[in-house]
Amino acid sequence: MEKTEVVITLHKPDASEMLFFFLCGVIISTPLTLFVYKYTDSLLVGLNSSTITLISRAVFAPFIEEFSKVYPLFYRHGETQRSLFNLAILVGLGFGLVELLTYVSVLNVPIIYRLSGLFFHPASAAVTAYGIATKQPIPFYLIAVFLHFVNNYLALVLTDLTIQLLCSIFVASITVFTFWQLRNRTKEKIVI
Incomplete structure (x- = not known):
């Protein structure tokens, strides 16, 4: 006799699973991003260095980072919309923390210029997660990519560091506002 139904029980992540998703941002999303960068930069050989930097x-x-942050979320089953959203925040926070530490300790960028990323990355990952939770991943992924594009583009083309910082805070604020609006729409409804 063949079964035609599958039962997926409601699952709420415990503290160890939440830590796991934070670590996914640190040890999976970040290396995946760096790995893909290696190959995308090689596609731009022959262009001048400022064009390569701008395109890359x-x-x-934005496309690479926004995907790599939510990649671990695609295979979750039995989560509610809200728990999937919250897991995305943790992955984004892990990613943002590694990015901040890399820029500050390796590239010697003053920490003030990187703090907005600690808000931006969790919020943008959650925007995409909302799309995953509501079975509309592409539009929300593209919203996150667009916000990321604007942030990175302005950081590259603006020469005044104060204006650059203010623009980064502004884009991060819009992203956090978008995140909060979507968070209020999530429910404790199972995602199937």
């Missing part, structure tokens, strides 16, 4: 960091980076 403003165009490729």
Whole structure:
């Protein structure tokens, strides 16, 4: 006799699973991003260095980073919309923390210029997660990519560091506002 139904029980992540998703942002999403960068930059050989930087960091980076942050979420079953959303925040926070530490400790960028990323990355990952939770991943992924593009583009083309910082805070604020609006729409409804 063949069964035609599958039962998926409601699952709420415990603290160890939440830590796991934070670590996914640190040890999966970040290396995946760096790995893909290696190959996308090689596609731009022959262009001048400023064009390579602009295309790589403003165009490729948003697509790569936004996907790599939510990649671990595609295979969750039995989660509610809200728990999937919250897991995305943790992955984005892990990613944002590694990015901040890399820029500050390796590239010697003053920490003030990188703090907005600690708000931006969790919020943008959650925007995409909302799309996953509501079975509309592409439009919400593209919203996150667009916000990321604007942030990176302005960081590359603006020469005044104060204006650059203010623009980064502005884009991060819009992303957090979008995140909050979508969070209020999530429900404790199972995602199937």
